[in-house]
Amino acid sequence: MSRLDVFIDRMVSQRACLDFAIAETAHLEGPVFELGLGNGRTFDHVREYVQGRPIFVFERAIASNPASTPTEAQTILGDVRDTLPDALARFGPTASLIHADLGGHNLEKNVEFARFISPLIEPLLAVGGLMVSSDRMYFDALTEIALPAGAVPGRCFVYRQDGATG
Numbered sequence: 414m415s416r417l418d419v420f421i422d423r424m425v426s427q428r429a430c431l432d433f434a435i436a437e438t439a440h441l442e443g444p445v446f447e448l449g450l451g452n453g454r455t456f457d458h459v460r461e462y463v464q465g466r467p468i469f470v471f472e473r474a475i476a477s478n479p480a481s482t483p484t485e486a487q488t489i490l491g492d493v494r495d496t497l498p499d500a501l502a503r504f505g506p507t508a509s510l511i512h513a514d515l516g517g518h519n520l521e522k523n524v525e526f527a528r529f530i531s532p533l534i535e536p537l538l539a540v541g542g543l544m545v546s547s548d549r550m551y552f553d554a555l556t557e558i559a560l561p562a563g564a565v566p567g568r569c570f571v572y573r574q575d576g577a578t579g
């Protein structure tokens with residue numbers, strides 16, 4: 414499998430998982446968090462299809478296409494290892510949807526980073542909220558759910574906050 418194949422699978426999976434997660438969480442009112450702006454393609458997709466929910470973008474250095482750059486009020490600038498704990502203090506467990514695409518080319522580092530930020534992300538999700546990630550995450554209480562049609566296994570992961578069961 415070529416890098417082009419992998420890239421295309423990732424893009425197709427991101428769109429399938431985002432479309433699924435946006436629809437599944439449409440009844441929730443809490444904010445949508447986009448972790449990692451990059452070029453702004455997935456932010457633009459979220460902005461296009463999410464209705465009636467505020468969107469916040471977490472990014473350490475803005476370098477997006479000007480056509481898909483969030484407003485200052487939508488931007489939470491800084492390293493997510495600092496800004497996610499701040500977001501918990503600001504928003505509490507209210508996020509309806511969190512999308513993370515923070516990984517780089519080093520797969521080992523991506524795993525280490527995902528392990529570090531999983532406990533920072535987990536408490537932000539509202540009950541019924543979904544988390545979509547390009548990397549496998551390491552949550553204690555979130556449930557990994559089946560991928561929607563069109564997503565490629567291993568290229569995207571979807572987790573749900575089911576709430577307390579006891």
Ligand SMILES: C[S@@+](CC[C@H](N)C(=O)[O-])C[C@H]1O[C@@H](n2cnc3c(N)ncnc32)[C@H](O)[C@@H]1O
Binds near residue numbers: 449452492493
């Ligand atoms: C792969 S790109 C995101 C691409 C985006 N989904 C798109 O469609 O254009 C990853 C982004 O995550 C950001 N990032 C990586 N680690 C970060 C961290 N610790 N804190 C904040 N942003 C981070 C990088 O700066 C980069 O812009």
